[in-house]
Structures are given as C-alpha cells and as structure tokens.
Amino acid sequence: MAIQPVRTRLSIADLHASVDDPALTSMTLLNELAGRYPEAVSFSAGRPFEGFYDVEDLPRHLRTFRDYLTKEIGLPLEQVRRTFFQYGRTKGFIHELIARQLEVDEGLTVDPESIVVTTGCQEAMVLLLRALVRDTRDVILAATPNYVGFIGAARVVGAPLRPVREHEGGIDLEDLEVQIAAARREGLRPRACYVVPDFANPSGASLSLADRIALLELAGREQILVIEDNPYSLFRSGDSRVPLLKSLDEQHQVVHLGSFAKSAFAGSRVGYIVADQPVTSTGTAAADPVLLADHLAKLKSMVTLNTSTVAQAVIGGYLLENECSLRRATAREAEVYAGNLATVLDSLTSVFAPTPGIPRDVSWNTPDGGMFIVVTLPFPADDEMLEYSASKFGVLWTPMHHFYAGTSGFHQARLSFSVLTPEQIVLGIERLGELVRDQRGKWPAEAART
C-alpha cells in the first residue's frame, strides 16, 4: 500500500514578514470597505479619472506602434514580429520615445540608454531599493507621510526606511540633515532620500524651486542619491510649473521614477526609471563605468525579465499619437482634476464655514493641483471611525496614519477626488460635515489635537 502523503501545514508565521505588514493589510481592509459600501461617496480611491477611456484605442495604439517600427525605424517584418512577441531587450524598447517625452514636456535631455522601462513604477522602486540595499547597514530616507507603494517596495525588499518630516512645503530639509547624521551615528549608511516633489501622495505638498536646489546641494554634500517620484507634475499648469529635480541635476544625483499610470492608463503597468549614475567596478579603472540603469536591468532580468511587449507597444502608440507630449495627451484629465480640486476646496469652505459658538475645529491644506488634500478633524480618523463614516453617513476617506506607519496623522483624512463628479464631491463633503457634527463634543479636547 502506498504511503499517504502528509498534508502540508503552513502558518503565516512561516512566511516573510511583509505579507503581514500592518500598513499594507490596512489598505486591503480599505478596499474591502469600499466593496461593502458601494453607495458611499468614496474619497478613498486614488485611481485616475476614467471618463475618457475607450477600449478601441488599444488596438489603434498597437497599430500606430507597428507602423512606427516599420516606417519610422525601418525594421524588417521579421524584427517587428520579434519586437512584439519575443523576450526582448531587458531595458525595454520604448526608451527613445520616453526620452523624447521628457524633452518635449520637461525640457529634460536624458540619454535613452539610462532609461529602464519597468513593469510600472512599482517595479522601478523595487529594483532601485534592491540595488541600493547591499547589507544591514544601508538605510533609505523618505519624506513622511509616505506613498504606500514605496513602503511596500521597501518591505518586500527588506529595505529599512527612516522617516523625514514633511511640512506644507514638502520635505523638511533640516530634519533630513538631522536624520542623516543620526543614522551615521548609529553606524548606518544613508543611501538615498525618496521624495514626491509635486502634489505628493498622500499630503498634496509640493517643494519650491529654492528647496529643490537646496535638496540637491544637501544630497551632494552628504553623498546620498535623491529618488524623485513625480507622477503628478504633469498636472501642474502653466505659471505654477517648477522644474523636475532631474532637470536641476547636473551631477547625476537624482534617480527619476516615471509612470504612465496617471497619463495613459494604470492597468498598462508601464513605468520607467532614469538612472544615469556611473557605477565603477572594483578593480577596474573608473574610466569605463557602467550606468546604474544597466545594473538595474540585471536585477530586472531576475524579477520580471522585459516589460510586457504589448503593454510597451500600447504606450508607445499612445506617445506617438500625442507627439510624445503627455501634457497634450492629458489636457482633458488635467481640466477634470483642477475642476474637482476647486469643488473640494469650495465645498469644504462652505460646509465648514465659521459658525457662531463653535470653534473652527476642521482644517485642510490647499494644494494648487494634484489629486489629494488632507483634512484635519477634531476626532480620531482611524479605521473604526472610517467604518462608522461609511455605514452611518455614506462617505469614505483614507486614514492618514497609515502613511505615517502609525506614528502620526491620527486625526487626519486623505481625500482623493480624481474619479468623482463635482456632484459626488459636493454630496461627499456634506456627508463629511454630518459626521463632524455627529462627533463634535464626543471627544476630549486633547484627543482633538493631531
């Protein structure tokens, strides 16, 4: 008689700690909540506006890209076919078009060879963190509150993050210096600092030109890299435009992360990284350094190989049809976001207008663009309150403390307004007003402090 195999027993305690990370587990709960209260107005969903999507665009983009390969590049049929179907260049095949876009939209000239096309910006973060964290001494600094995707990338790679304070004007440069010094005193090696310089997710904060220059000076002095993640600068209009950190970078200090999630479409999972840093080899002359991009490509070959060819071709076609300008391509979306932001600010001002006898206990920041604003409430804005808000008042938002790894932001809610109509926004802010009226006076004054 055959021996019966024994049923395999697995416990979560046997799995890598990142599967049980509290911040990420909370995000799963938030999604669940959105599913349970489909009628609620959701200021939680950070996904892009979807009103202009048309499925028929996708086959057209593919054909546009095929025609580009055939006519503009002059590839023979066999190589066109190979481009679409085979494993390809690990660094991707739309790097020239991406370089053109950076030139057209940002006036930024980069060597296309320094670009690695990645499976979304998420993979770009994973590759970069994997490259920079060699051993237990390496730490990464990050302006906090922090984009949850970056926290995730750090967790899965095992990269230790050290928070740096952020104020309305973005990362606090004094605190950055303090944190670098503190890490060094502990025998650690600060390797890089992560910032979202325009309309950060979740805070909406932006960095001034002067602070951008000061950040690069500081990074140069301290010999750390600056990781620029900038999916929202696209939605900064005319006068208010500030150069990318990468545009100010004359010394290869900035690694620039790019995304098509907020321009073409999020599902494509196409992003990129510009990593033009020369890396010297031990034992060889510094005369022939390899680009950091090429080392990241090696890591990419171990994580996902090349980025999906059809996804790249679709994005390539999208870029070509828009003369490689994402600003041109997203003009309609930019208008929606700007209109929604104005509606949010107007609604907040009207719903939380000064009332005789009631102290002004609700405040918010006023970003001049992006997809997010932060409201400070006179009571704890935690998961429990969120569920109450959803079930009782039909409005969803995101507790900010998740973006602080649970160390701050306990009275703050992130409102994202990218997928809502103006009517939904007005209704949602009214409902938020009802929640505030319901909670007022239930909390001692000290609990009302952030």
Place this chain on the structure above:
Amino acid sequence: MAIQPVRTRLSIADLHASVDDPALTSMTLLNELAGRYPEAVSFSAGRPFEGFYDVEDLPRHLRTFRDYLTKEIGLPLEQVRRTFFQYGRTKGFIHELIARQLEVDEGLTVDPESIVVTTGCQEAMVLLLRALVRDTRDVILAATPNYVGFIGAARVVGAPLRPVREHEGGIDLEDLEVQIAAARREGLRPRACYVVPDFANPSGASLSLADRIALLELAGREQILVIEDNPYSLFRSGDSRVPLLKSLDEQHQVVHLGSFAKSAFAGSRVGYIVADQPVTSTGTAAADPVLLADHLAKLKSMVTLNTSTVAQAVIGGYLLENECSLRRATAREAEVYAGNLATVLDSLTSVFAPTPGIPRDVSWNTPDGGMFIVVTLPFPADDEMLEYSASKFGVLWTPMHHFYAGTSGFHQARLSFSVLTPEQIVLGIERLGELVRDQRGKWPAEAART
C-alpha cells in the same frame, strides 16, 4: 554664490550582490557573443519558435477578450473599460480561463481563487521565494543543473539554494533526502524543492510517474513544498504523457508555476502560480485559513501591482480563440520542436558516428521532447571555448557549468533547437563536429572527464 553639488560616486561594491552574480553575468556575456557573431548557428537561444507569429493576432485577441467580457460575462461597458484600463484585481482577471485550460489540457481541477496571474513565471518564482524565506534559516532545494531564471529569482530575493543531484530520470530522490537531512543538521529549515518534471531546462531530463509519486510522498513526510515549473509538458505527445505533479497532489503539497512564454508568446510576460495551500494565522482558529495565493497577491501588490491588463487581455483572447486548450493552440509548434529534436539526434549520430581508431568521446542524452539536449565533450566547454567555437567554426552553444553554479558540467554544452530550421541544425552540428576534430588530442585524458 550657490554651493556646487558634489558628483555622486557609486561603486558596484555598494550595490546588492545579485547585480554581480557570476552565473547571471555570464548569461549577459552569452547574449553579447550572439550579437557579435550573427552569422553563427546559435544553439544558445532558448526562445520559442517564431514562425507562426502574426502582429495582427494581437488586436484580434483584444477584441475577442472584450467580446467575452461583454457577451459571456455580461459586464456593462463601464466595467469592461475599467477592466482594460484601471488598476485591477491583484490576482488578475484571466484566472477562470487559466483554470479552464488546466482542466481541458491536463484534467486538473483547481480553484480559480488559488491562481495568481503574474508578470511572467519569473515574477511567480520571486513571489514564492519571497514568501517562503522568512529568515536566514530558510533554504530552498533545487534539482541541479538549474534553470537560470530560478537562480536569478533566488539571488534577487536572497533565498539560499541547496543543490540536489539530477540524473537522466530527473531529480535524485535519495540525494534529496540526504540534502534535507544535511540542512536540518545545520539548523536550517528546508522549505521547498524546485523541479521541472518534463524536459527540464537545461538538462532535458524528465521524471517518471513512479518518481513523481515518490517525490510527493517524500515531500509530505519531510513537510516541504514541491515547486513544479512545467512549461514544456505541453510538448509531450499522446502516449508519452505523464500527469503533472499538481495533478497527483491531493494534499496541497505542490505549488504549480505556469507560463504562456512557450505557448502564446514570451513577450507577453504573463504567467501564473497555483497556490492552494491553506495558511493559518497565528492566534486565529485554523478553521478559517487564507490561501497561500492570497498572501502571494499581497507580495505582488508590492512588486508590480496587477499584471498588465492589456497583456492579460491578449492572453485571454488567445485562450478563448483556442477553446482554452494550449495543446490545440500549439499543435504546429509542437510539430516543429519534435521535428527539430529528431534532426538534432540524427545529426549527432551521423557527425559523431564511430570512427575506426578514435574512441567515442562525444555523448549526449536523448530526451523524447522539449527544446534542449546536453552534449558531453572531450574538452572543457567553457566561455573561452565558446568564443573560439563562435569565431572559428561559427557555432554557439551554452556552457552547462553556468547551470551548476560553477560546480559541475565543465565538459557539457546545452544545445537548444527551438528557433532553428532543420538546415541550420544540420549545419550547426557539422560545425560542432569540426570543433571536436580541432580540439581532439589537445587535452589530457583527465581533462576529458566531466
């Protein structure tokens, strides 16, 4: 005057060790060599046959999938659009079709909820290894010679691999037991064993039905998981078909990795993992376990988020157009591979026929399918010899020692024959014969031993 930023200095010694892994660096060199000798017959390229690809298939697949969502699933337009364009379900949206394919082609019934659609099989390996390696005690066993992609996934995650011997009949089960015991004696925790049960890359070896059953018994006894990577079983014809390990798995011992690289197309970067293992949480009743697939999805949300929607839709359309049978879809390719294998074996037999006065010093294995065979040569088959072979005789192959992490296989060459025509194969083996004649007698007898 502004302070000049200091140019950032980076050395490879500051980057994660995996960027400098010898096995993977060698693979880069091999690709370079193929580029430098474009006229050489290349038995190096392991990519699938490309003669039947047609770029026009891609837009059609997209439309087929859109029609399926609309007509078969009955999704309203808005949700169809969301499926194509937005961030979606992290586990993917073609899981039902993949489950149907496993049923149709393999008679294997799996819960679609246990499937995670991944950015190629490469990401599936990364997620699984990341999940299983919690701390420095965890080790993964792997039949060796080893698929280079699995080595890469282990390196990037930092998962220690312990080699297990392989013979013509696949993994050596006695050695597996020995290695498990040895690891335990060192205080380590063997977590899983990686095998490619059909026509392994690089060896071409296959595991018999009896050994598959014995492997599952052993794994159950030893409480380790079996990682089944099986992209080539598809090309096993009629009589010679053996059940997948997953088909024999009644106790959730097998995690099954799937790929569309060898069926639909490699560039899609769509693969999947079947992980139906229940995982209990610490502190909660075992009554409500979560599937390992759901934990892998959490990790996936930190690595690439969802798998590219266009790539999934293209594969979905491909499956639908082929009634969810990959065997049906790849019938023509299967014929090409079988024909090429026969040509390789015939050519080897004829080129290395017994010659009076010369000892039989070249041998090879005889897999009955797949894309690879291994030739043992009477001289070192290293990178230097490969370059000589390419420049002097116009034939490329892959040194096997790369797949042994440099511990064995020093006289062996992998020949892959998936993209060659019969004429190229005949010419290539003749050239290999010339190399052997050139090298004969140049090496002492002891160097001629593998």
